[in-house]
Amino acid sequence: MTLVKRNPDSSFPSLFDNFFSRDWMDWNSLNYSNTNTTLPAVNVREDDHEFTIEVAAPGMKRNDFNISLDNNQLTISSEIKREDESKNGKYSRKEFSYQSFQRSFRLPVDLIDGDKIAAKYDEGILSIHLPKKEEAKPKPSRMISIK
Structure with a gap:
């Protein structure tokens, strides 16, 4: 059974809403440890302006990481x-x-501004x-005049 959270108030799909139902997280080929150790825990958060991925990696240094977008x-x-x-x-x-x-995480093309990561x-x-593109950010409600 797949649990999928839907947000009926949003016209744009949410990366967080589809976290478990998308194929952007493939455990077989995209996430692994060469030394059979535990993979670092990851949190994915979303707000109106961006997604944030947090990786728990105590004891490491900034230069120990490589991050790429391809x-x-x-x-x-x-x-x-x-x-x-x-x-x-x-x-x-x-x-x-x-x-x-x-x-590895496959990012939705229409939501993330890759140049500003x-x-x-x-x-x-x-x-x-991971900042959202301007067109993906929620817009405030507005009144529409009737002519």
Whole structure:
């Protein structure tokens, strides 16, 4: 069973309304982790002016991420290799780790202004702001005069 939220007051389809019913989120080929680790959690929010995708990625740095937009597909990826080695007399310790992930979202062509997408990383949260095109923003109601 597919749950689909509909907003009868809006004449434009909502990316958030169709979050689970659209094919823009393909778990088989677009979202994966090379290291069989958990993919970062993602929140998708919508207001009148933009969509915001928030990726929970504590302990990472701003330069650890790659974000690309190609043919209306937004891809967030990261690849981190870390090594730590210490030697103390007879003992030595070497630890290394490797993490990578990729999450992709197919964006609706008619809603998002791809030239104005912006991202920031703050306190473990990567926020990607996807501004709506002017024609997709809700218009205030107005009175129509009768002639």
